[in-house]
Amino acid sequence: MAVITYRQALHDTLREEMLSDENVFLIGEEIGVFEGSYKITAGLLEEFGEKRVRDTPIAEEGFVGAAVGAAMLGLRPVVELMTINFSLLALDQIVNHAAKIYGMFGGQSNAPMVLRTPGGGGQQLGATHSQNIELYYAFVPGLKVVAPSTPADARALLKASLADNDPVLFLENLALYNTKGEVPDELPPAEIGKAGVTRPGSDITIIGYSRMATVATQVADQLGEEGISAEVIDLRSLRPLDRETLVDSVRKTGCAVIAEDDWLTYGIGAEIAASISDGAFDYLDAPVRRVAAAEVPLPYAKPLERAALPSAESLHTAVRQTLDAVGHRR
């Protein structure tokens, strides 16, 4: 058991997978000589050579398309999209090709590939480089979307993504790269489509994924000190969505708050709220609340950027308000 960063967990897992399967190769911008914009691929060009760590031109549609072709022919490409914002340039390859190959060709070919890409704001990168648009991919049948929030999950889900025969969008987060956590040495691959109950509790359910899952556990710990037993669910997978775990939790607690870094309207939280309504309607004692980003292109100025993003404080407030609404300890 080692305590390492999220970044290190990704690096180590990639390296291990490359060692164990020669069909695994990396492709993306600045991942080789420059060792990756976020240094996930540091040292891998030197170790594995140019054939397995491919630097590309700034041409997302081109290299994602190349990866789709490679996957169809039996390789296991791991694409690094420098940020999820740039995935938009490869949207057609991801949505109209990678996601459709298996179904439209009657199962003759899979496209087993991993699209690693970080989302998230808060780094003063401006509106076009700070988005949380994983929803675009979670919306598409034929794709899988996973979103680890801890180093251990990053490792377990990356293993699972590489083993999966469908294209997987692997969502990372700029704010998580330096976070640390315990990673067991012998960690089996995660089950894609399975959420985790990261804090068991009985008074209220807090649901998050990626960065907001870690914020949710912080808030739950703070609530614990205030005498409130909050259950935290880390979705881990956005598609498929683990509705059962959500519903089971809300059936127990009777109320829920969703924390998401994306925009409120039509966001991931809307789908979660609808799932809760479907599966736990008779168990709800208060409306499901969502805490999400302000509906603006994210401002550059630090105070404005901070104000626009959901925070531990805003989540805490929403939880307390929901607890008030169900008459908790009144």
Added chain:
Amino acid sequence: MTEIHMPRLSDTMEEGVISTWRKQVGDQINRGDVVADIETDKAVMEMEAYDDGVLEKILIGAGETVPIGVPIGIMGDGSGAAAAAGASGGDSDGSAAGSATTGSNPESDSPGSAATEPAAPRSAGSAESDAGPRERPKASPLARAVAREKGVDLSTVTGTGPGGRIIRVDIEAAAEAKTATESPQQSAAESHRAERSEPQQQNEDLEEIPLSNIRKVTARRLTESKQQAPHFYLTSAVDVTDLVSFRSDLNERLQASGGPKVSVNDLVVKACATALRANPSVNVSFRDEKLFQHKRVHLGVAVALDSGLVVPVIPDADRKSVSEIAAEGKEKVERARDGKLKPDEMSGSTFSVSNLGMFGIEEFSAVINPPEAAILAVGATREEVQVRDGEFAVRKMMRMTLSADHRAVDGAVGAVFMQQLTSLLQDPIRIIA
């Protein structure tokens, strides 16, 4: 498919007895038809249908008692007697008076479309609107589910959630309160039953008689009265010789003009109303540590029925003539005998008169009918030897006893009232003045 629920027919009603089903399974029901007679805590009332359809199933038979909101029957298009049974688990929190929308918009539901909706959300108590349209109480889904489970009527619960929403804690509190009030009675009843079961096997001379709602209410209210209101009693002997002959004269004249006969009790009621107007301190109520002055005089007249005691009310008796009081009283007593008196015709009295004179009872003391502050018990009229101006004289005498709630009425106040009442009855022309 539509469930018919036990309707709320009076403010104090908690449960009702199906007196009779006027429709049988398979009968066509048209909107406005009387489906059943329901005995409430106060009266037997007609339950009307608010939808057209066919009575497919009777869930609660005649003579059975169920709480408000419980499904008692199922209406449909006549095709789904079997399916109807399954639907009864659907929306059983009948208090959700979807009836308001159901009743107001029956045309929108053709029989066909209703049949395609298995758990017909419009089912909630079609007949409930008998008590007037009520809003669906705002409650969380969880609160509704818990209310169903615990048998709590949402309309009796005050919501403490945002905007008055009923939430789980409210239901739990209501259920707890309900248990707290019910369980002593239940356990008392159970232990009574347990104690009795042994001797009952040996003693076949003992049989339990099921309580009518009227008897239950009488028991509860009079126990409350005797336990809470400190009663004191003032008895006067009234010389009613003149009153009796006055009544004969009056009746001769009324009969000549085709009017109703007036009884001694009608004259007593009118005299009480007049005396109360003159002594407002007796026309009061003591409730929740507060004293209330009634500005109007409503006289309750106790009537013994086979099923128990009822008290029809003659509102504003002080402003009515004796013959009006006689006519109204007669009409109401007749309807009370048929169980057709409406609850509001049996509530709101500010003073009551109870008369057992017709049974030859000389005098008695009555239990105050809360929240009134006093009740007059009237005995029989009989000839007695009295001393008048130093001579023996045979006079018609009647004894009456005022029971008064000492929290609201002092002895002297009650005595002055009795003095005036006596003097009115002894000078009867003043009663009709």
